[in-house]
Amino acid sequence: GQQLNQSPQSMFIQEGEDVSMNCTSSSxxxxxxxxxxxxxxxxxxxIALYKAGELTSNGRLTAQFGITRKDSFLNISASIPSDVGxxxxxxxxxxxxxxxxxxxxxxIIQP
Amino acid sequence: xxxxxxxxxxxxxxxxNDKSIKCEQNLGHDTMYWYKQDSKKFLKIMFSYNNKELIIxxxxxxxxxxxxxxxxxxxxxxxxxxxxxxxxxxxxSSQARTQQYFGPGTRLTVT
Numbered sequence: 001g002q003q004l005n006q007s008p009q010s011m012f013i014q015e016g017e018d019v020s021m022n023c024t025s026s027s028x029x030x031x032x033x034x035x036x037x038x039x040x041x042x043x044x045x046x047i048a049l050y051k052a053g054e055l056t057s058n059g060r061l062t063a064q065f066g067i068t069r070k071d072s073f074l075n076i077s078a079s080i081p082s083d084v085g086x087x088x089x090x091x092x093x094x095x096x097x098x099x100x101x102x103x104x105x106x107x108i109i110q111p
Numbered sequence: 112x113x114x115x116x117x118x119x120x121x122x123x124x125x126x127x128n129d130k131s132i133k134c135e136q137n138l139g140h141d142t143m144y145w146y147k148q149d150s151k152k153f154l155k156i157m158f159s160y161n162n163k164e165l166i167i168x169x170x171x172x173x174x175x176x177x178x179x180x181x182x183x184x185x186x187x188x189x190x191x192x193x194x195x196x197x198x199x200x201x202x203x204s205s206q207a208r209t210q211q212y213f214g215p216g217t218r219l220t221v222t
Contacts, residue, residue: 002152033210033211035213037152040215040216041200041216042115042213042214042215042216043201043204043213043214044153044213045210045211045212048209050208065139076156086152090154096145096156096159096160096161096164096205096207097159097166098146098157098159098168099144099146099154099156099211100155100156100167101153101154101155103151103152103153104152104153
């Protein structure tokens with residue numbers, strides 16, 4: 001099955017730094033989503049993007065739906081300790097299709 | 112008010128057994144899903160299901176079968192469990208093309 005190429009695989013940063021991660025695909029998606037997963041929990045939706053070129057913010061998080069519909073990025077500004085976790089990008093073609101996930105970015109923050 | 116709930120949280124069983132995982136959503140959504148997360152945290156769609164259509168990921172063995180007694184429930188039955196079935200299984204739901212909400216997961220260990 002298809003996979004999304006998500007990078008970086010892990011990030012070790014200092015508290016207060018900005019974070020950037022991205023996802024690319026060889027094929028088009030009509031929806032891009034970003035999820036965060038804490039240990040022992042299910043993924044929680046952070047941002048959903050529905051239109052090519054769309055730039056959406058949710059607090060300190062900003063994500064963009066690439067104009068080619070084959071990529072997306074997520075930025076986190078001024079990281080705080082509770083931002084620690086695994087961030088997943090996901091693409092959906094439409095309707096009731098399941099999500100195609102990236103392999104995740106492990107974010108570790110050093111105080 | 113749990114939106115998507117799964118039972119059990121943990122399931123330990125022996126090879127060859129048959130087991131079921133239950134999922135319920137109280138969001139009034141029309142589509143439900145099952146995902147498998149492996150030991151490397153990779154999330155992969157197994158099934159998506161609404162009132163009209165079951166979409167099966169072709170890589171899922173036919174030992175796995177979803178059963179939906181009603182719109183709010185999608186249970187996962189697994190026959191003849193194998194060691195490789197050990198993983199965390201997540202249920203999710205959505206309303207048409209909108210964002211998917213995930214349950215807390217069921218950690219299945221096959222010994």
